[in-house]
Structures are given as C-alpha cells and as structure tokens.
Amino acid sequence: MAVVSDVIISLGVLATFYGLLALGMNIKYGFTGLLDFGHVGFYLVGAYTAALLVIEPDAGGPDTVYVVGLDLPWIVAVLVATVLAGVVGVFVALPTLRLREDYLAITVLGIAAIFQRIVQAESWLVNGPDALRGYTPPLIDLFPVTGGSPVGAAVMAVAGGAIWAGSTWALGRAMELEFDAGTGPGVTVAGRLHAVVTFGTDRLIGFENYRGGALVAGAIAAVVGGVLSFAAQDGFLAWAVVVSVFTWLVAFVWLTRYSSGFDAVDYLTTFALGAAYMGALAPMFFLETFQLWVPLTGLAFAVVIGVTVYLYSNWQRFAARPFGYGLFTGLWFGFIWYIPLQILSDVAAANWPSVASSIFGNVVWVLSLSGDVPEIGYPRFKLFLFGTLLLVALYLSELTIDSPFGRVLRAIRNDERVVNSLGKDPFMYKIMSMAIGSALAGLAGALAAMHFQVLVFTMFAPRVTFIALLMLFLGGVGNNRAMVVGAFLFWAFQTATTQLSGFVAPGLRENIQAFRFVVMGVLFLLLLYYRPQGLMGERAAAEAGSE
Amino acid sequence: MSDAPLLEVENLQKSFGGITAVDGVSFELEAGKVTGLIGPNGAGKTTTFNLVSGFYKPDAGTIRFKGTDTQTLMRPAPVEQGVWASASAGFLGLIGAASGRVTYGVSPDVLAGGAVAGAAVGVGLYVGQNAINNRRGAYKHSRPFRLARQGMVRTFQITRELTEMTVLENLLLAPPDQTGEGPLNAIVRRGTIAEEEAQFRERAEEIIELLELDHLRDEEAGNLSGGQRKLLELGRVLMLDPDLVMLDEPVAGVNPALTDRIMEAITSMRDEGYGFCIVEHEMDVIMSLSDKIIAMAEGQKMAEGPPEEVQQDEQVLESYLGG
Ligand SMILES: Nc1ncnc2c1ncn2[C@@H]1O[C@H](COP(=O)(O)OP(=O)(O)O)[C@@H](O)[C@H]1O
Numbered sequence A: 001m002a003v004v005s006d007v008i009i010s011l012g013v014l015a016t017f018y019g020l021l022a023l024g025m026n027i028k029y030g031f032t033g034l035l036d037f038g039h040v041g042f043y044l045v046g047a048y049t050a051a052l053l054v055i056e057p058d059a060g061g062p063d064t065v066y067v068v069g070l071d072l073p074w075i076v077a078v079l080v081a082t083v084l085a086g087v088v089g090v091f092v093a094l095p096t097l098r099l100r101e102d103y104l105a106i107t108v109l110g111i112a113a114i115f116q117r118i119v120q121a122e123s124w125l126v127n128g129p130d131a132l133r134g135y136t137p138p139l140i141d142l143f144p145v146t147g148g149s150p151v152g153a154a155v156m157a158v159a160g161g162a163i164w165a166g167s168t169w170a171l172g173r174a175m176e177l178e179f180d181a182g183t184g185p186g187v188t189v190a191g192r193l194h195a196v197v198t199f200g201t202d203r204l205i206g207f208e209n210y211r212g213g214a215l216v217a218g219a220i221a222a223v224v225g226g227v228l229s230f231a232a233q234d235g236f237l238a239w240a241v242v243v244s245v246f247t248w249l250v251a252f253v254w255l256t257r258y259s260s261g262f263d264a265v266d267y268l269t270t271f272a273l274g275a276a277y278m279g280a281l282a283p284m285f286f287l288e289t290f291q292l293w294v295p296l297t298g299l300a301f302a303v304v305i306g307v308t309v310y311l312y313s314n315w316q317r318f319a320a321r322p323f324g325y326g327l328f329t330g331l332w333f334g335f336i337w338y339i340p341l342q343i344l345s346d347v348a349a350a351n352w353p354s355v356a357s358s359i360f361g362n363v364v365w366v367l368s369l370s371g372d373v374p375e376i377g378y379p380r381f382k383l384f385l386f387g388t389l390l391l392v393a394l395y396l397s398e399l400t401i402d403s404p405f406g407r408v409l410r411a412i413r414n415d416e417r418v419v420n421s422l423g424k425d426p427f428m429y430k431i432m433s434m435a436i437g438s439a440l441a442g443l444a445g446a447l448a449a450m451h452f453q454v455l456v457f458t459m460f461a462p463r464v465t466f467i468a469l470l471m472l473f474l475g476g477v478g479n480n481r482a483m484v485v486g487a488f489l490f491w492a493f494q495t496a497t498t499q500l501s502g503f504v505a506p507g508l509r510e511n512i513q514a515f516r517f518v519v520m521g522v523l524f525l526l527l528l529y530y531r532p533q534g535l536m537g538e539r540a541a542a543e544a545g546s547e
Numbered sequence B: 001m002s003d004a005p006l007l008e009v010e011n012l013q014k015s016f017g018g019i020t021a022v023d024g025v026s027f028e029l030e031a032g033k034v035t036g037l038i039g040p041n042g043a044g045k046t047t048t049f050n051l052v053s054g055f056y057k058p059d060a061g062t063i064r065f066k067g068t069d070t071q072t073l074m075r076p077a078p079v080e081q082g083v084w085a086s087a088s089a090g091f092l093g094l095i096g097a098a099s100g101r102v103t104y105g106v107s108p109d110v111l112a113g114g115a116v117a118g119a120a121v122g123v124g125l126y127v128g129q130n131a132i133n134n135r136r137g138a139y140k141h142s143r144p145f146r147l148a149r150q151g152m153v154r155t156f157q158i159t160r161e162l163t164e165m166t167v168l169e170n171l172l173l174a175p176p177d178q179t180g181e182g183p184l185n186a187i188v189r190r191g192t193i194a195e196e197e198a199q200f201r202e203r204a205e206e207i208i209e210l211l212e213l214d215h216l217r218d219e220e221a222g223n224l225s226g227g228q229r230k231l232l233e234l235g236r237v238l239m240l241d242p243d244l245v246m247l248d249e250p251v252a253g254v255n256p257a258l259t260d261r262i263m264e265a266i267t268s269m270r271d272e273g274y275g276f277c278i279v280e281h282e283m284d285v286i287m288s289l290s291d292k293i294i295a296m297a298e299g300q301k302m303a304e305g306p307p308e309e310v311q312q313d314e315q316v317l318e319s320y321l322g323g
C-alpha cells in the first residue's frame, strides 16, 4: 500500500526529544526524588529561547510581534536555551526546594502554569496567544539530498559512516556477550558478518578492540559511501541499500540473543499473539464484504483469547522469559504492520511492481522513497541530529550519575537527613539536580522548537510533564537508558493508534483518538500496580541481577 | 588548637508544645574521653543529641564546639552567601525590569535601569536580613552538615539507612570533599575520582571487616536486621574520621560478641584521641566503657561523675529502678 518507513522516522524524532525530556525528569525524580510537576516550564523556556535566538528581528509587521530576534546560528541557540533553562531551574528551585515533597510538586506545577500564562497573555513577548513562527530549522535548504552532488555525498558519508560505526559496534558488543557466555565468536554467522562489515580490518586490529574497530570501519564506510554517492545517484542508492541491510542484519543478531532459549512453540505463540492483535485491531478493510470482515475479526479475537489462555495454563513458559515474550509479540505486531499489511491490497490486486516498491522502500529505510527519486529528506537528517544529541546527553548523564555525585543524589532520595548528618548540604545537591534536569528539559525544548517550527502556548500544557512522567515509569525509575525506551514505547503506541485509526471510517477515527488516552490510562494503572519500578527497573538493581 | 573542651553545653533548653524535653542542661565533653549519657526513656537524651548536632534549634542556651559557638559554625559560608545574594539580586532584577516595562514601556534604558535597581534592592535585602538575623539573639540556624564538616558526627537512635543502597555504597557516601561530588568533575576528572574511590573502598573494606558485615557488602541496607543497621551506621561515622562521635544507643539489638568488638573499637579510638558521647541503656556496657557518666531525668541533669560514683547515686538508682 505504502512506504511507511517515513512514519517510523517521525516516530523516532519525537522519541528522541521526548527522551531528553524524560531524562531530565529522571535526574530530578528518578535519582533525587524531587517530584517536579513543573518540568514542562523548562521545556517552554528552552523552546522559546531557542526560537527567539534564531528568528530574524521583528520587522514590525502587524501579524507577529515578539520582543527580540537575534538571527543567531542554531548551535548557539541550542546551547543558550539549555543553559538558560538550567539557570531558571535554579531560580525556581531556590524557594520551592524548601518545601516538603508534595508541596514542592504543587508549587512548581503553579510556576509552570505561570510561564505558560506569560507566553499566552503577554502579546509583546512571543506573539501570544498566537503562534510564534517564521524561523527555519538548520540546514533545511540543503535537503532533500540525492546522489551525484557534493552535499549528497557529504550527508551519506557522515550519516552512513556513523550508522555503520554504530551498527558495527553493536554487532561486536553482541559477539562480546557471546564470548562471555563461553561460546566464542568462531565462525558464526555474526563473526563472518563482522569480518565483512569491518572490511577485513578486524583480523588486523584484533576482535578484542572491536570498539576501535567500529570507528575504523565507520571511517572506511564514510569514504566508500561518499565516493559512491558523489559518483552517481545509482551509487547513492546502492550504498543506502547496503547500509540499510546491514542495520537489519545487526538487528537480527541482537534478536537472536534475546530469543535464546526460545523453541518453536515460543515463536509460534508470540507470532500468533502479535498477528491476532493486529488482526483484531486493524479492521480488515480490504475485504469488501461485511460477511467476511466480521467473522475474520472474530477469529482474530478468538486467537488472542486462545493464546492468552494457553500462556496462562503454561505460565512457567512465559514466566521464564517475560521480556523476550513481550519484545517478540510487539515485534511481530510491528512487523506485520510494516511489511505485509502495506502490500496486502496490491497483492490482492496482483499489482506486483507496487508490491516490490513498497517492500523495497520499507527495507531501505535510510532513504525516503515517497518522492520521485530516492533521496535523504530533512526528517531523516533531523533524526540523525537529534539521535546524536540524545546519545551524547545520555552518555554524560550516565557519567554524572555513576559518580559520587550520583551517589549523593540517590542518598537524598532515600533520606536527606543522613546526607545532612554526614556533612553534605542536601539543599545544594537538590539545586544542582534541578539545574541539570531543567537544562535537559531546555535542550528538549530547543529541539522541539526546531522540529515543530512553530510554538504555541498550548504545546506547553501540564500534560507534557505527565507524559514525561509516564515515560519515566514506563521505562524504569532511576534508569537513564530506559528513558529512551519509555519515550519510544509511548510514541510507538501513539503512532500505532493513529495508524490503526486510519483504517476505520472518519467518523469513528476521532473516537479512537480520544479513546486511546483511556487505554493509556488503564495500561499505566496496570503498570504501576504490577511493575512500579517500570519495565526495565532501576539500573543498579538490573545489573546486580544480571551478574 | 586551644585548650577549650571539645564540647561545652550551657543551660540548654528545648520544649515541644507543653513538654519541656530538655530543661537547662549543662555539661562538657573532652577529647580522648568517652562520656555516657544515661536516663530513663523520655529523659531528653535524644533531644539533647539533636540540639547539639544542629538538627533542632535550641530555645535557649549555648553550645560551643572546639571553643566556637555552633551557631557561628552553622552560618552560611561566604560562597553560599554569595549564591543567595546573587539569586536575590537576579530575582528582584527581573521584577525590576518587568515593572519598569509595565510602567514606562519597552526601551533598553528602562529595562536596564529597572534591572539594576531591582538587583541592588535584592542584594540589599539579602545583606540586611542577614545582618538583622545575625544580631537578633533569637535567630537560630539548623544546618547540621556544617557541624559534621567541622568534625562532629552523630548516629540516629532509630537507624536511618539509605535502604535502597548497598552496605558498601552507604559507607562510600560518607567521606567528605570527594572530587566526584561535583557534577562537572564527574565528567572531566574521572581519573582522580577513580583513584579516590579505590582509597575509600579500601577504608570501607576495613570497616566492613571490623564490623563483620563482609557477607553483606553488596546487600541493600533495607534488607539488614536492626542490629546490623546499627553497625552500618557506626561504620558510616567511622568513614568520616570525626573529632567527636555521638552514638545514640549503638549496641541496641547487637549480639553480645559483636558488642564486645564494638566496645574494643571505641576504646582504641578513644585512646587515639577521639571524643565519644554515647547514649546506652545496657548498663554493663556503658559503665565499663565510659570515663564519665551524665545521668538525665525529665529533661534535667541529675548527676555527673565517674561511673562508680554515679552508680551509687540515690536519685539515679531511684529513677532507673523505682521510676
Ligand atoms: N519532635 C518532637 N516533638 C514532640 N515531642 C518530642 C519530640 N522529640 C522528643 N519529644 C519529647 O521529648 C521528650 C524527650 O524525648 P527524648 O529526647 O527522645 O528522650 P530519650 O531519648 O531520653 O528517651 C519525650 O517526652 C518526647 O515525647
């Protein structure tokens, strides 16, 4: 039916900056125990600061009014927005942190509401209550890029090289874990793949240094991709195919790790569950007659119930690997949507060229094929940019939290009187925690400004804070990496419901969109009840368990 | 150091609503001595600890640690005062700029003028309130961490572990002035931090061994028994290397063999010059350990002197046995 890799890309973009937002919340609440219901306020500060720094000075037209426009480069804007949000975080913290936990939550909620009201009501400031717009995201004029041009070659070199290095590292990491398990890399499929993707250099460098080897491989891939793309559009296309296929292969290698211990019944059960959920939820629009539609949907429901009953009566099978089960059910569900569902109607119409191009477009996710020519559009660049920033922020947060500083924060979350009795001022640490968490929210806000290209006060409602909290609980309280998972799952759910509602009549669509918040609420309740530590749990505990 | 006693308490008073928990208590503690604080439940021992260590603000009385009033010690350091003053300046500067705009409209001069005026008022307000508070006798600080940094450390009667942290982490938290306690250092000075951590870890392992908590090193403190928690809290204090250690019922719930070990540890530390103040109900323990006993009842000091003397004191006998 269609090429939906674009949908996944935009899902990824949302997940990256919401991941940053949740990361900031995690520093405050997850590690320090500061329940900041006003988190969105710093997101707002970051977003509007970035926008005012990059926008051109107000020309004095009647349509839009804003206080300043500095026309600065984005890199400055993002940095200033981050720092300023952190400083505002300190200002908000100084009076409010003196309060007890629940009062703190309420007061900061109020402060965030004041921020929102200011941008709404002060029309001279940022054109409230209307939207602030008229600035463009960085480098957008260069996109979309295609092969045969220097820009296309440069983009393919940088992005392709980075993806290559990352995937090679992930492959090496998977193999290292196998090493630990005592099987060794040997001449496994993964081992051969590693030799190929490092262009044979892993034999020279030695597998133990697979981290450095990944960088070398990435550099080579950057050169190859750059040259091929510069030479011709076909080279660009061909290299994009190679890179995409490589990422899929690495994903498969990792999946085999997660499915270790799965037997045929496990695969079948998860497949049946994923497929039946998809069947039950996506009405079978392609079946013309109602008479077929209803019984088939009924059948899908029956399979869901049947498999659930089966799992319930064979509980130890599921309980042995709940994570693997959840992952694979979700993956089957997503996969069925990603490929088979998109080609169904073309298959039914025997429109084979269209089938082939759909599959091709979805597999070669590096390129956008929705236009006339295969190209790398701005959304893909944005995902790359945001993803890089997210990884950097995540790495720095992990360093900070793994240090004695992080230890003091966790001690404050436990009992700040102990920290006090040991000669450390809990107040100062809480201020620092607020500053770091708010700065991350500011960074998220700057990226949001870049992403949406328009800012309205309604985007900064308290709802955003609660979405960040939801992601936090979904991923795991006090687990930085889980914030990315939480953000991704949240937006995957949103995307899935949007996609599914696309299958139903327009009148019903709205109901589904509204209903999904109810579903989300119920799921959140179940999560808090059965797994209050989040899907992944706190990292320290998780690591202790795996040792 | 001067030859002032390690700690001097004069006429200490504290009441909660109608209850006078501590009613005019005075005593002195010396370095290199163990002082036992005894008395029936509700005598005001824990409250005295809380007052001395700065967790509560006294209603009246003075406490001098190493010759300096603890109120002076607990005052914000110049750096902190600077932070507060500039925060106050920034906040009022913002208000100044905003009110300048509201009154006279947007122009750079008005905004800047308002901001400067506001900032000046902010600094003035902070400095003023500080001066007034410092002069006003009634104003009291309660910032225990400042005293802990000066070398006065206490434990809690109802133990306060960091339940979600392991025994080892509980101990590693304690050392003061760790390089890695600054978030920026955590990123840029990882080498130094790793070296320091190795040292602290070595010290922590020694303490863990001393307190026989080896097998629990990586256990979360929340899973420890009451006695083990007492030990952990003692261990945390030992990590700090303080001058004065105040222990609130340190051996309650600890088995006899381990109690002996703790007593040995305390005695040998005392001989190294540490001062101890210990609240304990186990009479054998406290009498054999202490160089001096202070007996309290109903918020007042009833007797003070060497253990043998206090043990013979009629009032003390009565309040413990007859009361
Ligand atoms: N925070 C408080 N609020 C109210 N009353 C208190 C508080 N702390 C102690 N008290 C009261 O002060 C008296 C002395 O208590 P405490 O110092 O704990 O005695 P001890 O440690 O000698 O057993 C008791 O009557 C107690 O109820």
Ligand SMILES: [Mg+2]
Residues within 6 Å of the ligand: B045, B046, B047, B157
């Ligand atoms: Mg007591």
